[in-house]
Amino acid sequence: xxxxxxxxxxxxxxxxxxxxxxxxxxxxxxxxxxxxxxxxxxxxxxxxxxxxxxxxxxxxxxxxxxxxxxxxxxxxxxxxxxxxxxxxxxxxxxxxxxxxxxxxxxxxxxxxxxxxxxxxxxxxxxxxxxxxxxxxxxxxxxxxxxxxxxxxxxxxxxxxxxxxxxxxxxxxxxxxxxxxxxxxxxxxxxxxxxxxxxxxxxxxxxxxxxxxxxxxxxxxxxxxxxxxxxxxxxxxxxxxxxxxxxxxxxxxxxxxxxxxxxxxxxxxxxxxxxxxxxxxxxxxx
Amino acid sequence: xxxxxxxxxxxxxxxxxxxxxxxxxxxxxxxxxxxxxxxxxxxxxxxxxxxxxxxxxxxxxxxxxxxxxxxxxxxxxxxxxxxxxxxxxxxxxxxxxxxxxxxxxxxxxxxxxxxxxxxxxxxxxxxxxxxxxxxxxxxxxxxxxxxxxxxxxxxxxxxxxxxxxxxxxxxxxxxxxxxxxxxxxxxxxxxxxxxxxxxxxxxxxxxxxxxxxxxxxxxxxxxxxxxxxxxxxxxxxxxxxxxxxxxxxxxxxxxxxxxxxxxxxxxxxxxxxxxxxxxxxxxxx
Numbered sequence: 001x002x003x004x005x006x007x008x009x010x011x012x013x014x015x016x017x018x019x020x021x022x023x024x025x026x027x028x029x030x031x032x033x034x035x036x037x038x039x040x041x042x043x044x045x046x047x048x049x050x051x052x053x054x055x056x057x058x059x060x061x062x063x064x065x066x067x068x069x070x071x072x073x074x075x076x077x078x079x080x081x082x083x084x085x086x087x088x089x090x091x092x093x094x095x096x097x098x099x100x101x102x103x104x105x106x107x108x109x110x111x112x113x114x115x116x117x118x119x120x121x122x123x124x125x126x127x128x129x130x131x132x133x134x135x136x137x138x139x140x141x142x143x144x145x146x147x148x149x150x151x152x153x154x155x156x157x158x159x160x161x162x163x164x165x166x167x168x169x170x171x172x173x174x175x176x177x178x179x180x181x182x183x184x185x186x187x188x189x190x191x192x193x194x195x196x197x198x199x200x201x202x203x204x205x206x207x208x209x210x211x212x213x214x215x216x217x218x219x220x221x222x223x224x225x226x227x228x229x230x231x232x233x234x235x236x237x238x239x240x241x242x243x244x245x246x247x248x249x250x251x252x253x254x255x256x257x258x259x260x261x262x263x264x265x266x267x268x269x270x271x272x273x274x275x276x277x278x279x280x281x282x283x284x285x
Numbered sequence: 286x287x288x289x290x291x292x293x294x295x296x297x298x299x300x301x302x303x304x305x306x307x308x309x310x311x312x313x314x315x316x317x318x319x320x321x322x323x324x325x326x327x328x329x330x331x332x333x334x335x336x337x338x339x340x341x342x343x344x345x346x347x348x349x350x351x352x353x354x355x356x357x358x359x360x361x362x363x364x365x366x367x368x369x370x371x372x373x374x375x376x377x378x379x380x381x382x383x384x385x386x387x388x389x390x391x392x393x394x395x396x397x398x399x400x401x402x403x404x405x406x407x408x409x410x411x412x413x414x415x416x417x418x419x420x421x422x423x424x425x426x427x428x429x430x431x432x433x434x435x436x437x438x439x440x441x442x443x444x445x446x447x448x449x450x451x452x453x454x455x456x457x458x459x460x461x462x463x464x465x466x467x468x469x470x471x472x473x474x475x476x477x478x479x480x481x482x483x484x485x486x487x488x489x490x491x492x493x494x495x496x497x498x499x500x501x502x503x504x505x506x507x508x509x510x511x512x513x514x515x516x517x518x519x520x521x522x523x524x525x526x527x528x529x530x531x532x533x534x535x536x537x538x539x540x541x542x543x544x545x546x547x548x549x550x551x552x553x554x555x556x557x558x559x560x561x562x563x564x565x566x567x568x569x570x
Contacts, residue, residue, distance in 0.1 A: 126501040146498055176498045186499040189490070194503035196543055197482045202562045202569075203539035204532070205474070212569050213431055213461045214471040216411040218479035218510040225503040226566040230559035238550040247489070248544050252537075254488035258481055259533050265523040274515035277487045281511040284487075284497050 004165045006031055008068040013037045013082060015047045015056075017129055018099055019073030020137035023052050025170035026071075027139065035063050038134075046134045064089040069097065075235055076100040080109045083120070090118055095159050097121045101187060101232075102240045103150040103180035111154055121163055122150040122180060124187070125172065130227040140171065147172035150180040188243035195233060196248060198226035289450045291316055293353040298322045298367060300332045300341075302414055303384055304358030305422035308337050310455035311356075312424065320348050323419075331419045349374040354382065360520055361385040365394045368405070375403055380444050382406045386472060386517075387525045388435040388465035396439055404444055407435040407465055409472070410457065415512045425456065432457035435465040473528035480518060481533060483511040 006029040012019050015038040023034050036053035038044050044056035057063055064070060064086055072079045079098045090096065096118065100106055107122040114120055126146040129136060147167040151160055164175045178186070202223055205211065237244055261269040291314040297304050300323040308319055321338035323329050329341035342348055349355060349371055357364045364383045375381065381403065385391055392407040399405055411431040414421060432452040436445055449460045463471070487508055490496065522529055546554040 126499065128501055128503070145501065148499065174498060183499075186495070190496060190499040190504045191501055193486060194507040196540070197486065197507060198503075199559060199562045200536055200539040200543055201478060201482065202565050203542070203558060204535040205565060206535070208565055208568050210471070211475060213459060214411065214433065214468075214475045215569070216413055216430065216476055218413070218483075219475045220570070221506045221509050222479040222482060223566055223569075224506050226562050228559045228563055230556045230563065233559055234552045234555035237547050237555055238552050241547050241550050244547055245544065248540070248547070250489040250491070251485055252540070254485040255481070255533070255537070257488070258485055259530065262522050262526050262529055262533070265526050267519045267523050270519035270522055271515045273488060274484060274513045274518055277484045277511050278513055278515065280487050280490060280493055281508055283493050284500070284508075285505070 004162050006166070006169070009033045009035070009066050010069045010071065011035045011037060011063055011067040012053070012071045012073060014073035014078075015043050015052070015134050015137075016073060017132050017134070017136050017141075018125065018127070019071070020047055020052050020134040021127075021139065021141045022071055022073060022099065022125070022170075023047070024137055024139035025142055026166070028170050029166060035067070037061070037063070043134050047137075050134070050137065052134070052137060061086055061089045065091055067091055067094055069095045072096065072098045074098075074100070075232055076102050076106050076239055077235060079106055083110050084113060087113065087115070092117045093119075095119050095121060095163070097123050097163060099123055099125050101191065101236050103148075103183045105239050107150060107152050107180045111152055114154075119155060119159055120152075121155055121159065122152070122183075123163065123167075124148040124150070124183065125167075126191070130224065132229060143171040144173045145171075146174045146176055148176045148178060148183055150178055150183045152180070184240050185243045185246075188240055188247045192237060192240065192244050193247050193251065195225050195228055196237075196244070197251075198223045199228060202226040289447050291451070291454070294318045294320070294351050295354045295356065296320045296322060296348055296352040297338070297356045297358060299358035299363075300328045300337070300419050300422075301358060302417055302419070302421050302426075303410065303412070304356070305332055305337050305419040306412075306424065306426045307356055307358060307384065307410070307455075308332070309422055309424035310427055311451070313455055314451060320352070322346070322348070328419050332422075335419070335422065337419070337422060346371055346374045350376055352376055352379060354380045357381065357383045359383075359385070360517055361387050361391050361524055362520060364391055368395050369398060372398065372400070377402045378404075380404050380406060380448070382408050382448060384408055384410050386476065386521050388433075388468045390524050392435060392437050392465045396437055399439070404440060405437075406440055406444065406448055407437070407468075408448065408452075409433040409435070409468065410452075411476070415509065417514060428456040429458045431459045431461055433461045433463060433468055435463060435468045437465070469525050470528045470531075473525055473532045477522060477525065477529050478532050478536065480510050480513055481522075481529070482536075483508045484513060487511045
């Protein structure tokens with residue numbers, strides 16, 4: 001990997017939890033400047049007062065003209081929209097990256113209208129929290145987590161290499177390269193399915209009044225991610241509809257095997273499934 | 286609540302994680318003696334060397350004759366069997382409690398053959414760990430957790446009161462009274478369903494080789510309980526078959542609503558479900 005010069009101007013667009021945490025972590029690079037854009041004035045003020053960004057803006061986009069890297073930390077469709085609206089505002093030969101949870105649609109849509117002298121790299125920092133907003137920003141939420149980069153044929157080796165170097169510097173444990181399609185397929189399973197199951201389990205409660213008296217650790221763990229950001233996840237699920245439906249159907253087959261064994265009181269089959277599952281789970285981590 | 290004299294002889298039968306942790310926690314009462322029975326000699330030796338019990342036995346059951354309270358920490362069917370086999374060994378007017386995860390069958394079966402001068406109280410300490418065995422015993426695993434007591438018409442008020450006092454003394458946060466049937470119904474949801482979902486999710490993986498590269502916190506949380514004790518949970522699921530099937534079917538209805546909305550890319554319905562689910566989850570904790 002090359003030795004990179006990190007004395008860059010970086011703009012982070014969208015100062016939610018991920019955007020503002022990313023901005024904080026980017027300070028480790030000692031870049032020339034870190035600027036922030038967020039449509040909410042209070043958010044910008046908090047980011048400034050917490051010293052997360054050097055300068056902040058709500059609508060002035062001229063700042064993009066001097067940015068070597070623009071990090072867009074918006075919902076997927078807003079990401080595409082932001083690039084489209086500002087297509088004339090970006091600095092020539094600069095890099096735009098995003099951090100959204102689905103990649104095929106974002107990468108394809110943006111590349112369809114991006115001029116030759118701009119480069120878009122789709123990335124996904126695999127860190128999330130139940131808490132939202134700049135208030136909860138921390139520079140260590142990426143420590144030890146995975147950073148997925150989904151290159152397209154438009155990406156130059158040296159630019160991918162620069163983004164990888166930055167990711168390593170700011171704390172990510174693994175940088176993983178995969179195609180946007182493969183990313184969306186994997187993420188449907190590892191990230192979207194846990195949210196589907198937690199939501200469906202909570203949704204299936206008919207009377208929650210006494211539930212808390214019968215709760216051990218397992219219920220708490222499994223349903224933590226039912227504290228979901230409704231708009232974001234509704235978008236993520238529907239944009240990744242095909243991949244997610246495939247995972248739900250596979251899950252239903254497995255659930256069906258277990259349900260049938262429970263119904264038939266078939267202890268041997270259950271025992272075999274649980275042994276296999278414990279083994280598989282240990283293989284993963 | 287009465288002021289109880291805890292200078293009692295207590296025997297714990299089955300020195301697995303829960304039994305041996307229970308024995309450790311019971312020391313806080315300063316009882317006269319805490320003895321342990323486990324069929325595995327090594328387990329007894331470890332319990333003795335860790336000072337978890339004052340005396341240990343593998344098969345000698347005469348010790349039951351002097352026990353004021355016998356705590357049975359075996360799997361449900363072994364619990365019933367142990368009481369049956371030792372029906373003549375228990376001290377007259379002593380109390381037998383169990384700690385297994387299902388209650389209707391255990392309470393009914395034992396009461397069907399228990400003589401008038403013995404009393405059985407079904408209880409369920411709602412604490413579990415992925416790790417098994419006396420090696421992992423700790424006297425604080427019950428701190429802050431729920432202790433469910435499922436009285437039958439055979440139980441005397443003063444004996445229930447004694448067990449409740451003991452539970453409070455050893456660290457449980459809430460002591461909850463409910464019928465065995467209601468317990469099994471609630472537990473099917475709060476404890477068994479998280480295990481069903483984690484197992485089915487892991488079971489639905491077709492190729493686990495790269496999964497770990499795409500994992501964030503949610504997958505880890507949801508699948509922790511897939512590290513399951515196969516024999517125990519196969520027994521718990523099949524003995525509580527009817528209640529569990531009901532919960533699985535309710536879950537499937539909720540999953541179906543989500544699946545249909547994802548398929549139709551119906552963002553509004555998903556958003557409404559997620560809002561409702563986030564609200565409900567917050568109500569519970």
